[in-house]
Amino acid sequence: MKKLFNSFRTSIAGFARDEEGAQVVEYALIIAVVSIALVIALQALTDNGGGFATFITRVTNCLTTATCT
Secondary structure, three states, rough: OEEEEEHHHHHHHHHHOOOOOHHHHHHHHHHHHHHHHHHHHOOOOOOOOOOHHHHHHHHHHHHHHHOOO
């Protein structure tokens, strides 16, 4: 029984020292924060008089026709 307890304790200690999982969680949190910031920025661009939509239209016209304004 003592051998089983020591084995269990060793495996728990090894799991606690493992930091690979923590790096994955940190990257996931960074991606989540950046994604939220992008959504907020795009909403701000589209809500202010359609500035983003106007920009996309101008770029599309410039790429598909000979006139760029």
